[in-house]
Amino acid sequence: RAKEAAAARVGRPAAPAGHEATATRRRGKCHLPGCEEPVVARTCEYFLESVFHGCGRHRRAAANTVAVLPDTVHAASCSDDGLCWVWKIRSGVPVQVLVPPGGRRSRGPVHSVSALSENQYILSAGQGAPNATRNGEAYIWDWRAGERKASLRCRWGSFLSSSSTQKWRRVLAGCSTGFTTIWDWNDDAKVLVPFNAHPIDDTIEKMAMRKAHPVAAHSIDVMLARAAGGVLPWADWLNATDPDMAKLVSGKRFGAVTSIAYCALGQRFVTGSADGKVRVWDAGSGAFLREMRHGHSGKVNSVAFLPTMPQALSGGDDGQINLWDLDTGLRVRRFDQAYAGPVLSMSVISGGEAFVAGSEDGLVRFWSLDNYLLLCQIPTGGGPVRGVALNPSNPFLQVLTANDDGLVRAFSPR
Numbered sequence: 001r002a003k004e005a006a007a008a009r010v011g012r013p014a015a016p017a018g019h020e021a022t023a024t025r026r027r028g029k030c031h032l033p034g035c036e037e038p039v040v041a042r043t044c045e046y047f048l049e050s051v052f053h054g055c056g057r058h059r060r061a062a063a064n065t066v067a068v069l070p071d072t073v074h075a076a077s078c079s080d081d082g083l084c085w086v087w088k089i090r091s092g093v094p095v096q097v098l099v100p101p102g103g104r105r106s107r108g109p110v111h112s113v114s115a116l117s118e119n120q121y122i123l124s125a126g127q128g129a130p131n132a133t134r135n136g137e138a139y140i141w142d143w144r145a146g147e148r149k150a151s152l153r154c155r156w157g158s159f160l161s162s163s164s165t166q167k168w169r170r171v172l173a174g175c176s177t178g179f180t181t182i183w184d185w186n187d188d189a190k191v192l193v194p195f196n197a198h199p200i201d202d203t204i205e206k207m208a209m210r211k212a213h214p215v216a217a218h219s220i221d222v223m224l225a226r227a228a229g230g231v232l233p234w235a236d237w238l239n240a241t242d243p244d245m246a247k248l249v250s251g252k253r254f255g256a257v258t259s260i261a262y263c264a265l266g267q268r269f270v271t272g273s274a275d276g277k278v279r280v281w282d283a284g285s286g287a288f289l290r291e292m293r294h295g296h297s298g299k300v301n302s303v304a305f306l307p308t309m310p311q312a313l314s315g316g317d318d319g320q321i322n323l324w325d326l327d328t329g330l331r332v333r334r335f336d337q338a339y340a341g342p343v344l345s346m347s348v349i350s351g352g353e354a355f356v357a358g359s360e361d362g363l364v365r366f367w368s369l370d371n372y373l374l375l376c377q378i379p380t381g382g383g384p385v386r387g388v389a390l391n392p393s394n395p396f397l398q399v400l401t402a403n404d405d406g407l408v409r410a411f412s413p414r
Contacts, residue, residue: 013149024297030350041374041377044366044414045413045414046222046414047412047414048409049222050088050089050409050410052409053092053404053407054078054094060405061407062403063402063406063407064079064110065111065112065385065387065400066389066400067389068089068295068389068391069122070117070231072089074087075087077121077387078110079368081107082108082126084097084110085097086122087408088114089398090410092408096136098146100137101148101377108158108181110125111159111160112161114164116169117164120142121140122140123140124138124162125161126138135156135158136154136158136175137151137153137154138159138183139151140185141176150185152183152185152190154173154179154181157176159257160258161271163261163262163269167283167358170184170185170257172262172269174256174258175257176226176331178255178256179192179257180257180271181193241329251263255274256274256381256387257271258299259272259281259303260272260303261304261312263310266326267278268281268283272300272301273300274299276300277295278292278295278303280292290326290329293329293330296318296320297320298342300316301315301342301345302357306352311323312326313346315341315357316342316343319340319341319343320336321334321346322335324335325348325373333365333372338361340361341361342388344384347387347389349392349399353368353369354367357389358384359385360383362380362381362384362385363377363378363380364385364388380401380403381409382402382403382405385401388400397413
């Protein structure tokens with residue numbers, strides 16, 4: 001009752017019992033409404049179960065991403081040295097190392113790793129050779145055999161994000177040029193989004209391209225004439241001939257695709273971009289569906305879907321986490337943790353009742369999706385949390401973090 005009375009005096013509801021992490025207190029020299037600072041949230045009852053160090057001199061490279069494999073026994077993580085490792089979660093013992101072709105000097109950072117529905121395959125996406133080429137590279141790996149099964153290239157940019165889908169051997173990869181590739185790696189079929197999903201017509205964008213590149217105007221007309229089935233393969237033509245035009249189209253209209261997530265509800269996927277926008281696309285055709293009405297004030301670093309309803313989360317450099325309604329494009333809720341710095345990674349619990357967010361301050365925070373309260377936090381002790389994953393097995397909910405210090409940690413409840 002005393003807490004409720006105190007909360008009423010400052011014009012906000014009291015935090016429910018057991019959620020002291022959401023309480024706030026006044027600054028000593030500030031007496032205006034809204035001038036509050038957060039109290040340190042309570043620490044989750046988790047302990048550090050294992051740490052994966054990597055091997056050799058590469059262990060100091062920053063760990064960028066981590067994913068739990070379908071068997072819930074192994075995890076895959078990738079880092080700035082261009083290597084991906086598969087290791088046992090319980091012990092941190094490495095099982096397999098995945099090395100891109102061309103040797104150590106011909107690979108760049110790996111920004112994303114995704115576990116595919118088939119247990120033996122994973123998808124890694126990142127940058128190619130930093131000195132020889134600017135092309136991004138994505139690979140499908142048979143991690144048990146340590147073999148590369150398929151590869152995909154992003155011209156004049158790097159892959160910053162990737163996601164698996166429920167469809168057999170179909171994946172998504174987002175590039176820094178603004179393109180997203182829907183890739184069926186079984187037969188190497190590609191659909192590049194957004195440009196070759198557009199119908200053939202003389203839109204303002206194409207007229208602007210002709211004006212900006214008069215020399216290429218004839219080639220554009222040729223491609224218009226040759227396009228089959230009402231679909232124009234813009235990206236295929238642009239990638240083959242004119243990198244400046246690719247920058248004109250993708251760089252100014254859409255920012256780099258920094259995060260991507262697939263939603264089985266409605267067969268859609270969401271992209272977060274460097275321009276602060278969150279967009280929804282059709283996963284079958286690549287057609288653009290809508291843009292969320294209120295974006296972030298900085299780059300979007302992570303997006304995640306709720307498994308039980310058509311909603312998605314996005315976290316960005318502005319320190320905010322937004323909950324979106326995908327059908328209306330409206331923001332349902334904002335989780336403001338600007339005091340924690342940029343939100344770098346997120347993962348939703350399989351039941352959809354809560355999610356975790358990794359931030360630049362090295363903490364992983366648990367947020368409730370039932371009452372939207374901050375539940376608790378885990379101090380990782382390894383610097384910025386670039387990647388976070390949840391393992392709902394055995395039957396505990398483990399939290400895996402990829403940190404800036406190059407270590408990947410597994411936390412388990414006490």
